[in-house]
Amino acid sequence: MRKQKKDRNKPKAKDKKSREAPGGKTYTGIVDIARSGMGFVVVDGLEKDIRVHPGRLRSALDGDEVRVKIQGGGKSSGRMEGEITEVLRRSKTxxxxxxxxxxxxxxxxxxxxxxxxxxxxxxxxxxxxxxxxxxxxxxxxxxxxxxxxxxxxxxxDKTNLNDTAMKGILVENGFPLSFPTEVMKEVLALPETVSKAETARRKDFREVFTVTIDPVDAKDFDDAISIRSLRRGVYEIGIHIADVSHYVLPGTALDEEAYKRATSVYLADRVLPMLPEKISNELCSLRPHEDKLAFSAVFEIGAKAAVRNCWIGRTVIHSNHRFTYEEVQDIVETGKGLHSKELLLLNDISQQLRSRRFEQGAINFSSQEVRFQLDEDAVPVGVVIKENKEAHQLIEELMLLANKTVAEYAAKIRVQGQEIPFPYRVHDVPDEEKLKLFTAFAAKFGYKFDVSSPQSIARSFNEMLEKVRGRAEQHVLEQLGIRTMSKAVYTTENIGHYGLGFGNYCHFTSPIRRYPDVLVHRIIAAHLEKQELADRQLEKKCRHCSERERKAMDAERAANKYKQVEYMQQFIGEEFDGVISGVAHFGFWVETVDSKCEGMVGIADLQELDDFVYSDTEYALIGSRTHKRFRMGDTVRIQVAAASLEKRQLDYVLAGGTEPAANKKEIRNASTDKEKKGRKGKRRKAS
Known part of the structure; x- marks a missing residue:
C-alpha cells in the first residue's frame, strides 16, 4: 500500500509565526539572485522567499546555502526582508x-x-x-x-571550440574539471591488490560464474551478475556492486570531493567522473579475470522468477567475462554464443520480473536515447537512436530488484524501536493540476483516465501507452505524460516510488558514479557489522545530491544542445520534417524527425499567417482569425534559419512561410559566420 502523499511545499504549522517574525530572526535557505542583482532566499516551509538587497548579500552568489537575518519589522510588500550573515555552502567554486x-x-x-x-x-x-x-x-x-x-x-584552448564549450558547461554547473592535490595523494596511497585478510572477512564468490554487461565504450564496470543452479528449477543469482565504500572513507579529502560532486556527468564526448579514474576505472571497476571487492545482494529464485530468499553483504568476486550489450542482444536473438545457456536463463528471469513489475503498478513509459556519432575532433557527423532491448532490460530488472530489496531491508531496521535515517529514492504521485490538464487533452484523442486513486492513474497510463503505440499521437502523449510526472529525489522521508510501483526504493547499484549509493552501502555495512551510524546530516546530504543530480542533467542537456547546433549549422537554409515538441506564448519548438534536433519557430515569424494566442489546455498556438492550430505533436515542415553555438540555439521557420526563406537565411546566417571560421576540419553531410 502506497503511503500518503505529503505536500512538501505547504508551510508547517510551526512556520506560521515565523512568517510574521519581528526583525532579528534567522533562517537558513538557498539564495536565488535575479538579473537585477536582487537576492531572494528560498526557505523550506515559508510561503514567500526573503528579499535581500544587493548591498546586503555580502559575498553570497546564486545557489549558495546561506544564513539570513530578518531586518526591521520583518516585512515589505508582504515579503520579509533580510541580510545575509553567513554563507554555509558554496554552490560553485x-x-x-x-x-x-x-x-x-x-x-x-x-x-x-x-x-x-x-x-x-x-x-x-x-x-x-x-x-x-x-x-x-x-x-x-x-x-x-x-x-x-x-x-x-x-x-x-581558443582553437578548440568544442573543448572550451564542454568545459565551460561543466564549470557553469558547478563541476570542477580536476581533482585537488590532496585527493590525488590519498588515491595514490590506496592498495592495488585485495589482501588475504580482507578476503577472509568476506563471502567468497570467486568460483561462481560471473559476468559484466555494459556499453561498448564503458570503463567503469560497477555491477556484475553471477548465477548458479542450487537444485532443479531453483537458482542463485548474485548482483555484485563495486565496494566503493571500502576505499572512500568518511572524513577523507577523497570523500569530501566525492560528496561535493555527488555524481558523474556524462556529456556527448566525455565523462567527468565523481571519483578519480584510478578508483572508477581500476581499483573498483569489476574488470574480468581480477579479484575484486563487492557489496552484494544474492537471491534464491525459483519457478516464475519467484524470489524466495535474499542475502546482503560484502563479498569478493572474480568476473569470468566482460560482455557488451550488443553481444548479449545477439545471443538473446540467436540463442547461440559464449555462455549462452547462463545468459538466456538470466534473460528469461529478467523478463518475468519485468512483466510482474508492470502488472503490480509500474508505469511503462518507453524512451529513446539519442546520441551523436562523433569524428576524431568530436564533431557530430550522424545520429544514433538507441533502443531499449532485452539485453538492457536484463541488467535493468536485476538492478531494480537489488535496489528495491536493499531499501526494504533498511526500512525494517530498528534502533531503540526507531527507524534508521536512510537515503531513499522517492517519486511522488502526479501533480493534480498537471494531471487534470493532461487527462483532458488525452480525452480529445479518445483516451479516458480513472483518477480515483494513484493505482488507477498508473493503470490508465499503461492502458493509454499500449493503445497509442504506432499512432500519430503517440509522441505527444508520451512526452506530455512524462512531463505530468513528479521528479524523483533523494530523501529520508520514504513515500515510495510511484513510477516504479515500489513502496521502498533506493540507489544501491552505482556507487562509482552516484554518491547516494555510497551512503546506502555505509549504512547497510554499519548495521551488518553491528556498528552505529546515525547521520544527523543525512537529509541535508540527500537534498545536496538531488541538487547536484539536477545540475548534471542541466549540463548534459546543454552539451547535447551544443551538439545539436553544431550538427545543424551545416544545413542552414535546408528543409526537414519535424514534430512540434513544445508550445509557449512566444512560439513553438520543433524536433526534426531524422536527427531529433530541436529549434524554435518564433511567433514573430507567424504574424503574416494570423495573430496567434497560446492555449495551455490545447498545448497549442491558435490563430485569432483563421483558428489555425500549431499543437504539440503536430507534424510540420521547417527550414533551418540560424544556428548560434554561443547561445546554443537553433532558429527554424516554417518552410514556404510568410516571407521568402532565402531572405531569412541571408539575414540570420550572418550571425554564424564567425563561429564557422574557427572550426577544425570539413563539415560533413549526414549520410
Whole structure:
C-alpha cells in the first residue's frame, strides 16, 4: 500500500509565526539572485522567499546555502526582508571567463552575468596571458566591499571550440574539471591488490560464474551478475556492486570531493567522473579475470522468477567475462554464443520480473536515447537512436530488484524501536493540476483516465501507452505524460516510488558514479557489522545530491544542445520534417524527425499567417482569425534559419512561410559566420 502523499511545499504549522517574525530572526535557505542583482532566499516551509538587497548579500552568489537575518519589522510588500550573515555552502567554486591583465593587476571577467570580477594575484596565473579564456578557482570570497580572489586552474584552448564549450558547461554547473592535490595523494596511497585478510572477512564468490554487461565504450564496470543452479528449477543469482565504500572513507579529502560532486556527468564526448579514474576505472571497476571487492545482494529464485530468499553483504568476486550489450542482444536473438545457456536463463528471469513489475503498478513509459556519432575532433557527423532491448532490460530488472530489496531491508531496521535515517529514492504521485490538464487533452484523442486513486492513474497510463503505440499521437502523449510526472529525489522521508510501483526504493547499484549509493552501502555495512551510524546530516546530504543530480542533467542537456547546433549549422537554409515538441506564448519548438534536433519557430515569424494566442489546455498556438492550430505533436515542415553555438540555439521557420526563406537565411546566417571560421576540419553531410 502506497503511503500518503505529503505536500512538501505547504508551510508547517510551526512556520506560521515565523512568517510574521519581528526583525532579528534567522533562517537558513538557498539564495536565488535575479538579473537585477536582487537576492531572494528560498526557505523550506515559508510561503514567500526573503528579499535581500544587493548591498546586503555580502559575498553570497546564486545557489549558495546561506544564513539570513530578518531586518526591521520583518516585512515589505508582504515579503520579509533580510541580510545575509553567513554563507554555509558554496554552490560553485570555479568560474570561467576572460583574463584581464596589466603590469600591476589581473582580473577574471566572468562569462556569466551576476558574478563580480575576480581578483587574481600575478603569481597565480599559471602561464595564462591577457585575453585568454580561463578557469579560476576561488580561494578567498571577499566581502565588506572586497572582490573575491582566486587562482587560475586551466587555460582553455581558443582553437578548440568544442573543448572550451564542454568545459565551460561543466564549470557553469558547478563541476570542477580536476581533482585537488590532496585527493590525488590519498588515491595514490590506496592498495592495488585485495589482501588475504580482507578476503577472509568476506563471502567468497570467486568460483561462481560471473559476468559484466555494459556499453561498448564503458570503463567503469560497477555491477556484475553471477548465477548458479542450487537444485532443479531453483537458482542463485548474485548482483555484485563495486565496494566503493571500502576505499572512500568518511572524513577523507577523497570523500569530501566525492560528496561535493555527488555524481558523474556524462556529456556527448566525455565523462567527468565523481571519483578519480584510478578508483572508477581500476581499483573498483569489476574488470574480468581480477579479484575484486563487492557489496552484494544474492537471491534464491525459483519457478516464475519467484524470489524466495535474499542475502546482503560484502563479498569478493572474480568476473569470468566482460560482455557488451550488443553481444548479449545477439545471443538473446540467436540463442547461440559464449555462455549462452547462463545468459538466456538470466534473460528469461529478467523478463518475468519485468512483466510482474508492470502488472503490480509500474508505469511503462518507453524512451529513446539519442546520441551523436562523433569524428576524431568530436564533431557530430550522424545520429544514433538507441533502443531499449532485452539485453538492457536484463541488467535493468536485476538492478531494480537489488535496489528495491536493499531499501526494504533498511526500512525494517530498528534502533531503540526507531527507524534508521536512510537515503531513499522517492517519486511522488502526479501533480493534480498537471494531471487534470493532461487527462483532458488525452480525452480529445479518445483516451479516458480513472483518477480515483494513484493505482488507477498508473493503470490508465499503461492502458493509454499500449493503445497509442504506432499512432500519430503517440509522441505527444508520451512526452506530455512524462512531463505530468513528479521528479524523483533523494530523501529520508520514504513515500515510495510511484513510477516504479515500489513502496521502498533506493540507489544501491552505482556507487562509482552516484554518491547516494555510497551512503546506502555505509549504512547497510554499519548495521551488518553491528556498528552505529546515525547521520544527523543525512537529509541535508540527500537534498545536496538531488541538487547536484539536477545540475548534471542541466549540463548534459546543454552539451547535447551544443551538439545539436553544431550538427545543424551545416544545413542552414535546408528543409526537414519535424514534430512540434513544445508550445509557449512566444512560439513553438520543433524536433526534426531524422536527427531529433530541436529549434524554435518564433511567433514573430507567424504574424503574416494570423495573430496567434497560446492555449495551455490545447498545448497549442491558435490563430485569432483563421483558428489555425500549431499543437504539440503536430507534424510540420521547417527550414533551418540560424544556428548560434554561443547561445546554443537553433532558429527554424516554417518552410514556404510568410516571407521568402532565402531572405531569412541571408539575414540570420550572418550571425554564424564567425563561429564557422574557427572550426577544425570539413563539415560533413549526414549520410
Amino acid at each position: 570555479d568560474f570561467t571567463g576572460k583574463l584581464e591583465l596589466s603590469k600591476e593587476f589581473a582580473f577574471l571577467l566572468p562569462d556569466k552575468e551576476g558574478i563580480p570580477d575576480i581578483y587574481l594575484p600575478l603569481d597565480s596565473l599559471n602561464g595564462a596571458r591577457h585575453g585568454d579564456q580561463i578557469v579560476v578557482h576561488i580561494t578567498h570570497w571577499g566581502g565588506q566591499g572586497r572582490r573575491p580572489s582566486g587562482t587560475v586552474t586551466a587555460v582553455l
